[in-house]
Amino acid sequence: MMNIFKLGLIINPVAGIGGSVALKGSDGEETQRKALALGATKQANQRAEQALQTLSDITDKFEIITVSGEMGEICCQQLNLSHQVVYQAEQPTTEDSTIAAVKAVEAKGVDLILFAGGDGTARNIASVVSEHIPVLGIPAGCKIHSGVYAITPTAAGRVTRKMILGEMLSLAEADVMDIDESLFRQGIVRAKRYSEMLVPLDLRYVQAVKNSGKEQEELVIADICAHLIDELEDDTLYLVGSGSTTKAFMDELGLESTLLGVDALLNHELIAQDLTEQQIWQLLQDHPQVKLIITAIGGQGHVFGRGNQQLSGRVISHIGKENIHLIATKAKIHQLEGRPLLVDTPDINLNKRLSGPIQIITGYKDSIIYPIAFEE
Structure with a gap:
């Protein structure tokens, strides 16, 4: 036995x-x-x-x-x-x-x-x-x-x-x-x-350690930023998530940013910085039009659930998948070697709603469709 x-x-x-x-x-x-x-x-x-x-x-x-x-x-x-x-x-x-x-x-x-x-x-x-x-x-x-x-x-x-x-x-x-x-x-x-x-x-389930070293794609990132700036809408609240690519967007606007936090923009102006989940939730009550600018985090391509817990389930649900601007260079997506992007919030039903194809802005007037998945 x-x-x-x-x-x-x-x-x-x-x-x-x-x-x-x-x-x-x-x-x-x-x-x-x-x-x-x-x-x-x-x-x-x-x-x-x-x-x-x-x-x-x-x-x-x-x-x-x-x-x-x-x-x-x-x-x-x-x-x-x-x-x-x-x-x-x-x-x-x-x-x-x-x-x-x-x-x-x-x-x-x-x-x-x-x-x-x-x-x-x-x-x-x-x-x-x-x-x-x-x-x-x-x-x-x-x-x-x-x-x-x-x-x-x-x-x-x-x-x-x-x-x-x-x-x-x-x-x-x-x-x-x-x-x-x-x-x-x-x-x-x-x-x-x-x-x-x-x-x-098991390479499907155990994460690889993210390689250190900075990706040298300044021109591509500048194109992504230029596209985002052209698309900014008046009287719309923009939440900007963490990461070096989103920081580059803030730099292009000449605004301070929180590399590892969530900032808020309105009419091209910074109105709040390094927000907590509760502060974000309060802003959502005050501003009916809202969009989220975010990039993939870490070597496994996590969109939510890694390093951005301020973007809670209720915040993401309120914003809606259709109002998420996901940005990344094509080189970063290629590094996934065909694996989908990942969502890993504590809300399984939200993970299901977020999964499926999503548009990723990869340059000026340039985007790709790529899948998001989650592990049940």
């Missing part, structure tokens, strides 16, 4: 909590307190549930080894999954909680550690996990630069399912990356490789 698969589950409950309130990260107790004071809500458990739901029909083939409360126990209870709690986490949870949890879970001889968090969580786990234990991340943080994460929560569940069922998967070392949040909040992205961990490799 084959031994039952032992699945370790660790959730960082405050991962990503700073995203929707424009804090550019969630590291540190002070940042987490500030995020909660600004009205942020915890999302990590919901992301973990999305991953674990893919295992609902094979629950007799695995057991979960997890941590008390929001670090795993509550998620298992919500999904009625059999589980064993092997560590009682302090409240509120800290980095030390994650490190202690890894040690306790690993001591039970798990076959895989599935964790929900961001790059900070990955760093904590990498600092103590044994090199022979496979790990897989459920993306739940503001920063997801590491190659140890699946491209969506559901994708993490699918890879886990393959391991539980004994399907053939390669195991490979993947980089654990992180950026300096203090510099990140100043608009400076400085990523650093800290270590590596062993991950189950």
